[in-house]
Amino acid sequence: MTQTIVTGVIGADTHIVGNRILSMALEDAGYRVVSLGALTPAADFIRAAIETAADAILVSSLYGQGELDCRGFRDLCIEAGLDDILLYVGGNLVVGKQPWNDVEQRFLDMGFDRAFPPGTRVETALAALAEDLAGREAKREPS
Amino acid sequence: MTVALLIDFGSTWTKLRAVDIDSGALLGTAQGPSTVKTDINVGLDAALSTLARAMNGLPDFAVRLASSSAAGGLRMVTVGLVRELTAEAARQAALGAGAKIVGAFAYRLTAADVAKIDALAPDIILLTGGTDGGNAEVIVHNARALTRATSRCPVVVAGNREATDTIVSLLSDAGWPVIAAANVLPALDVLDIEPARAAIRDVFMDRIVKAKGIDRAGANVDRVLMPTPAAVLEGAQLLADGVSGREGLGALVVVDPGGATTDVHSIGSGEPSTPGVIRYGLAEPRAKRTVEGDLGMRHNAAAIVDAIGLDALAERAAMSAADASAALARFQDVEAVPQSDTEVRLDEALVRAAIDTAVARHAGTLETVYTAQGPVQMQRGKDLSDVGWLIGTGGAVVHARDPARVLRVACADPHKPYELRPRAPRIALDADYLLYAAGLLAQVNPQAAFDCARSHLRVVDSNADDERSR
Secondary structure, three states: OOOEEEEEEEOOOOOOHHHHHHHHHHHHOOOEEEEOOOOEOHHHHHHHHHHHOOOEEEEEEOOOOHHHHHOOHHHHHHHOOOOOOEEEEEEOOOOOOOOHHHHHHHHHHOOOOEEEOOOOOHHHHHHHHHHHHHHHHHHHOOO | OOEEEEEEEOOOEEEEEEEEOOOOOEEEEEEEEOOOOOOHHHHHHHHHHHHHHHOOOOOOOOEEEEEEOOOOOOEEEEEOOOOOOHHHHHHHHHHHOOOEEEEEEOOOOOHHHHHHHHHHOOOEEEEOOOOOOOOOHHHHHHHHHHHOOOOOOOEEEOOOHHHHHHHHHHHHHOOOOEEEOOOOOOEOOEOOOHHHHHHHHHHHHHHHHHHOOHHHHHHOOOEEEEEHHHHHHHHHHHHHHEEOOEEOOOOEEEEEEOOOOEEEEEEOOOOOOOOOOEEEOOOOOOEEEEEEOOOOOOOOHHHHHHHHOHHHHHHHOOOOHHHHHHHHHHOOOOOOOOOOHHHHHHHHHHHHHHHHHHHHHHOOEEEEEEEOOEEEEEEEOOOOOOOOEEEEOOHHHHOOOOHHHHHHOOOOOOOOOOEOOOOOOEEEEEOOOOHHHHHHHOOOOHHHHHHHHHHOEEEEEOOHHHHHHO
């Protein structure tokens, strides 16, 4: 079955280009992409994921406020019944030069399954996604 | 000459329009009381004999079509998944079909919700949920929940197509009449309410008309086609879009303040009129109808007073608060026609307040978001700024002393730039109450229907630019 991925740029962030490239790459890879575009509030990612029965949400943030915008994102998902959904975040997630390991850990603690630093290649994200989705599928199978 | 009889079975009046099917010429108008609660034919016969007097005898009508808002109108319950998405799309479809929404539900229906639906006893339920290929579980859950209701009514299913077969068999096994239609929200950014609207209209024609006793007029009526608000929306769409050989008026807004509710119809894409504005939220229907159930000249006058305050209302009507109270007391009689000068002025203040609020709710809004790259404007709903025509229909506007002044409250206010209302429309009246008739006649002869509605539009005010260029 075709898997559905929700993409968008969170918060008051208008940087759409990278997100669009990612969405196109996802479509080429055979996913059904629900692209929410720039300036997307956290709640809209959740609403879209519920209605489309999405398998993953890929959040972009390029303007340094990502940490603020993404706070509580996993909790919102759980509240909406999306306990099991795959959550990725990527981009310029914080302001200033901070060690990536610290930043990554912060977002993993927030409940994201993966966080990607600036300059990540599309192929890297696609490979991770394929691996994680296959992992979920395998986990579900025995039941 | 072939003549069409176009009937509106209203909640207070039975209205008739006789129109030449070939030329669209209006040949006669008449009205009688609404008698649907006893025998619909009593009011219709009274109206027909008035029409006969006006036309020196009744012609042999080639076609007799009717719309109806009598017997409570088309009472609908809508069910969707996410409140802002399929549940809202369902509401848009029901309103566009001319329904009165008596209950709107989102997410999983609970036992209490089902009991509530039982108590509401709607005429039709519209069941939606999930985009195509999206969530199927909740709409199936909701169909199963409905099987536990005690009452039965037609259900139009317009959700995730993958769930439709399951739902149709679930509900029909439980004794519900089910009609399947295409998904109201096939993808998150595609609103497709037309198939659901058509299905609702079919159910209305085939079943509801009979259930409400409107079919007893069978000897005098060939077909009751649709609820009256749907006929008005059809008429508005006809005027805006035109037909082959007739250029339409383009984007327009129709306001219809009534005794119990105020309807607003807009035809147009509603795309941002200024470049750089980002559109936001659910896609909007090109032909959109909203109903303000709390804004009515008579049944809901108290709600209007609550909304803007007695003092403000009295000030707008240029009278003392005591005079305003006295006049309001007389309007408790819902059929009251304003008599004294005070009452006329208060009535106008009420209708202006209702139109002002209803159009503000119908029109889209702009919100400025401050981003690291500077301020960005986001639009929710439809931008009506460049709408070319604003049309008033219904007695409260048409019989006002200064209809142009009443309708002008619908226009953009420079102090509220975030409300995307019409900036400089030409203002006109549907003076002979022909929009519904045009909507009905369009099913037989669209050209004649267009000519009929267009030629009877009475322009009461044109914008400043037009005046300069004339």
